[in-house]
Amino acid sequence: EAAVTQSPRNKVTVTGGNVTLSCRQTNSHNYMYWYRQDTGHGLRLIHYSYGAGNLQIGDVPDGYKATRTTQEDFFLLLELASPSQTSLYFCASSEDSQNTLYFGAGTRLSVL
Amino acid sequence: QQKVQQSPESLIVPEGGMASLNCTSSDRNVDYFWWYRQHSGKSPKMLMSIFSNGEKEEGRFTVHLNKASLHTSLHIRDSQPSDSALYLCAASMDTNTGKLTFGDGTVLTVKP
Numbered sequence: 001e002a003a004v005t006q007s008p009r010n011k012v013t014v015t016g017g018n019v020t021l022s023c024r025q026t027n028s029h030n031y032m033y034w035y036r037q038d039t040g041h042g043l044r045l046i047h048y049s050y051g052a053g054n055l056q057i058g059d060v061p062d063g064y065k066a067t068r069t070t071q072e073d074f075f076l077l078l079e080l081a082s083p084s085q086t087s088l089y090f091c092a093s094s095e096d097s098q099n100t101l102y103f104g105a106g107t108r109l110s111v112l
Numbered sequence: 113q114q115k116v117q118q119s120p121e122s123l124i125v126p127e128g129g130m131a132s133l134n135c136t137s138s139d140r141n142v143d144y145f146w147w148y149r150q151h152s153g154k155s156p157k158m159l160m161s162i163f164s165n166g167e168k169e170e171g172r173f174t175v176h177l178n179k180a181s182l183h184t185s186l187h188i189r190d191s192q193p194s195d196s197a198l199y200l201c202a203a204s205m206d207t208n209t210g211k212l213t214f215g216d217g218t219v220l221t222v223k224p
Contacts (some may be wrong), residue, residue, distance in 0.1 A: 031210040042118075042200050043156070043214040050210050090155060094198065097210035098144060098163075101154035101202075 001026065006091050006104035013081050014112050019077040023091030023109050031094045032074040033101065034058070034066060036087040043090065050097070051073060081111045115139045116203050126223050131191050133218045135201030137182040144204040145177060145184040146212075151197045159199075160186070176213035191222045 004025045013019050025032065031050050035043040045058030048067035055066055063085060065077040078085055087109050092101040118135045124130045135145065140192055144163045148156040160178045162168050164182060174187045201215045 033212070035214070040216065042116075042216040043202075045211065045213060048210065056209050056211065058211070070138075084127075092212070097204065097206075097208070100146075100158040100161070101148075101212065103157070105155055 004091055004093050004102050004104040006089075006107050008107060009105065010108045012110045012112065015082060017078075017081045017111070019078040019081050019109065021078075021091075021109070023074045023076075023088055023104060024072050024073060025074075025091075025093040025102070027095075027102075028071060029093035029095050030071075031097060031099075031100075032068060033092045033094075034064075034074065034076045035090045035092065036060065037106075038087050038091060046076065055101065078109075081109075083111050085109065086111045115205070116201055116213050118199075118218050119200050120218060121136060121216070122219040122221070124221045126135060126149045126190050127191060127193060128159070129191050129222075131195070131220055131222070132187040132199075133186045133188075133199050135203075135215055137185075137203045137205075139203070139205050139213075140182065141205045142182055142203045146176075146202040146204075147184075147186050148200040148202060148214075149197045149218075150200060156200055159216035188220075191220075193224050194221045195219055196222045 033048040034046040049068040089103045146161045147159045149159045149206045150156040198217045
């Protein structure tokens with residue numbers, strides 16, 4: 001099964017702080033995604049990418065930046081974190097647009 | 113407006129019973145539907161996918177798709193306590209970019 005590794009697994013920061021969430025996949029998948037999951041909601045798409053250097057805006061992009069530095073690595077940046085960004089963040093990858101998404105274990109972020 | 117709507121929000125069925133979950137897209141551009149299952153504290157995993165009108169069966173799980181009404185349903189027969197989970201429906205509305213949108217999910221509880 002595809003391997004998607006997220007780090008850190010847990011993160012606590014203060015309002016206004018800088019946070020970078022990391023995601024690495026080792027299966028040469030083209031597509032990578034960042035979702036957030038909150039109680040009462042499913043998965044909401046923040047940003048996604050279909051290759052190194054490519055970035056697409058998702059459905060809830062405000063307050064987030066992302067960068068796909070290589071085929072393997074996709075980062076999510078919160079430059080001025082706010083309490084509303086407290087959430088469980090999932091990274092996922094897929095081989096192409098019609099294939100199964102493989103999810104990482106998630107990063108739980110708390111913004112105090 | 114949420115582009116993928118799931119119902120019911122929660123469902124309780126007895127062990128051995130039939131569980132029926134629904135999902136509808138409000139975007140006529142949808143091409144493909146997936147069903148993912150997420151056990152408590154875990155990451156989502158793909159359960160079934162359906163791309164063509166009709167029915168697809170895998171073991172105790174059956175999915176239906178009606179493309180004209182943009183509606184898919186998942187049916188679980190002989191439900192087991194291990195089926196208790198959050199079931200997420202996902203729709204692909206742009207296969208060129210790989211954008212995948214999820215609904216808010218149905219929480220299924222199977223009572224022994």
